[in-house]
Amino acid sequence: MSERVDVEQHRADVAELLAELADRPTEEVSIHRGVLGRVLARDVTAPVPLPRFRNSQMDGFAVRAADVAPAGPGAPVTLPVVGDVAAAPGEPAPLEPGTAVRIMTGAPVPDGADTVVPVEDTDHVTFNGVHDDSSAASAKVEVVRGREPGEFVREPGSDVAEGAVVLRAGTVLAPHHVAAAAACGLTRLTVRAPVSVAVVSTGSELVAPDGEPGPGQVWDANGPALAAAVRAAGGRVGLRLSVPDDPEIVRMGLERAAALCDVVLTTGGVSQGAYEVVKDALPEITFRSVAMQPGGPQGLGRVAGTPVLAFPGNPVSAQVSFVVFLRDILRQAGGLPPVEGVPAVLDAAVTSPDGKRQLLRGSWVGDAAAGARVAVVGGPGSHLVASMAAADVLIDVPAAATTLDEGAEVATWPL
Numbered sequence: 255m256s257e258r259v260d261v262e263q264h265r266a267d268v269a270e271l272l273a274e275l276a277d278r279p280t281e282e283v284s285i286h287r288g289v290l291g292r293v294l295a296r297d298v299t300a301p302v303p304l305p306r307f308r309n310s311q312m313d314g315f316a317v318r319a320a321d322v323a324p325a326g327p328g329a330p331v332t333l334p335v336v337g338d339v340a341a342a343p344g345e346p347a348p349l350e351p352g353t354a355v356r357i358m359t360g361a362p363v364p365d366g367a368d369t370v371v372p373v374e375d376t377d378h379v380t381f382n383g384v385h386d387d388s389s390a391a392s393a394k395v396e397v398v399r400g401r402e403p404g405e406f407v408r409e410p411g412s413d414v415a416e417g418a419v420v421l422r423a424g425t426v427l428a429p430h431h432v433a434a435a436a437a438c439g440l441t442r443l444t445v446r447a448p449v450s451v452a453v454v455s456t457g458s459e460l461v462a463p464d465g466e467p468g469p470g471q472v473w474d475a476n477g478p479a480l481a482a483a484v485r486a487a488g489g490r491v492g493l494r495l496s497v498p499d500d501p502e503i504v505r506m507g508l509e510r511a512a513a514l515c516d517v518v519l520t521t522g523g524v525s526q527g528a529y530e531v532v533k534d535a536l537p538e539i540t541f542r543s544v545a546m547q548p549g550g551p552q553g554l555g556r557v558a559g560t561p562v563l564a565f566p567g568n569p570v571s572a573q574v575s576f577v578v579f580l581r582d583i584l585r586q587a588g589g590l591p592p593v594e595g596v597p598a599v600l601d602a603a604v605t606s607p608d609g610k611r612q613l614l615r616g617s618w619v620g621d622a623a624a625g626a627r628v629a630v631v632g633g634p635g636s637h638l639v640a641s642m643a644a645a646d647v648l649i650d651v652p653a654a655a656t657t658l659d660e661g662a663e664v665a666t667w668p669l
């Protein structure tokens with residue numbers, strides 16, 4: 255191993271290597287697909303006011319407030335019903351003073367009407383099953399309660415004015431944002447283009463997750479795990495490859511990955527064995543030992559001009575490397591906030607080798623919260639991929655600590 259560095263140094267070097275990701279292009283996405291979780295690149299202004307037109311908030315009767323003002327219990331005001339307005343295409347005729355029209359929720363309020371009396375406040379009680387009878391000479395309504403001008407009338411622009419910001423840049427799009435866009439007639443939104451990451455698993459022992467492992471073979475856990483991690487951090491998996499321990503094949507695969515993606519991520523082939531294929535295939539990048547466990551052996555540099563990070567192959571090491579070195583950079587490049595660490599209290603004492611920062615797997619004792627207790631789950635081994643599935647966080651044990659007592663405060667990295 256050519257160099258030994260601490261975790262913060264390697265984090266800083268990775269950040270410098272990937273600084274170019276901060277300046278992301280944008281792309282348009284349809285609200286009908288693929289928009290959830292994407293980050294709006296710029297403010298969206300409403301092309302129309304919402305509501306677009308004055309409409310009723312209630313099923314009832316559109317009237318002039320002055321006409322029904324004297325109404326009260328035992329002293330109804332009776333008005334002729336001269337029309338019927340449904341929430342349907344069209345524009346109602348203006349309302350003459352001293353008359354009423356039946357109106358449904360969402361229907362345009364006729365000019366001349368300034369309030370809506372809910373049907374419950376009339377002798378009609380409900381409209382259920384009663385279709386338009388306003389043409390009958392006998393059509394009338396007894397109003398038993400007056401209403402103020404403007405009551406139950408939804409004014410144009412009272413939700414959002416035309417030209418006002420309806421969705422802010424930086425919004426992580428969720429269903430309620432889709433609702434606002436659709437209500438304004440916007441079907442395409444401009445979002446930040448996600449970082450495209452190539453995920454390359456190396457190792458002749460690897461079998462695809464849907465394959466059948468023979469003697470000495472293992473299913474590829476890192477490829478699916480890191481692809482999922484990239485997506486969870488707002489990135490896009492531009493290429494997934496699994497390559498054997500043959501430097502020429504690895505080199506070909508990595509050059510292809512470099513041509514297609516913004517970042518290349520490899521796992522395996524970076525320690526002290528005879529077949530360290532990433533080291534052999536990429537003599538131009540830096541390989542070093544980072545004072546942490548898991549995730550000690552690391553590589554970084556460029557292949558054909560594209561940044562490459564070489565993570566160790568042990569599945570826990572690969573995942574911890576992603577969390578510590580890449581997750582926040584990908585999130586921030588995509589416009590997402592970094593994942594905040596949560597200070598916690600150890601539920602039991604831990605021991606740790608001197609000089610290496612340990613990232614132990616931990617789970618919350620009770621509810622997750624700053625200052626809550628956290629317990630170590632599984633052992634420290636970097637192959638304990640199943641044990642890691644029980645973890646909520648990584649417990650960060652400082653390099654200088656050899657023991658931490660029960661009750662000691664520790665930093666954690668949410669998984």
Ligand SMILES: Nc1nc2c(c(=O)[nH]1)N[C@H]1C(S)=C(S)[C@@H](COP(=O)(O)OP(=O)(O)OC[C@H]3O[C@@H](n4cnc5c(N)ncnc54)[C@H](O)[C@@H]3O)O[C@H]1N2
Nearest residue numbers: 455457474475476477522523524525526550566567568571
């Ligand atoms: N003599 C030394 N040996 C090792 C050292 C060392 O410093 N001196 N470091 C150890 C540490 S720490 C780690 S971490 C590993 C890193 O090894 P590599 O990055 O070279 O990874 P491989 O040897 O290719 O694989 C290690 C282990 O992980 C399994 N693996 C690899 N890829 C996958 C995958 N995609 N899915 C599932 N499992 C995978 C592989 O089969 C091995 O069991 O080196 C230590 N050795």
Ligand code: MOO
Nearest residue numbers: 548549550571636
């Ligand atoms: O540092 Mo390794 O990454 O212990 O497993």
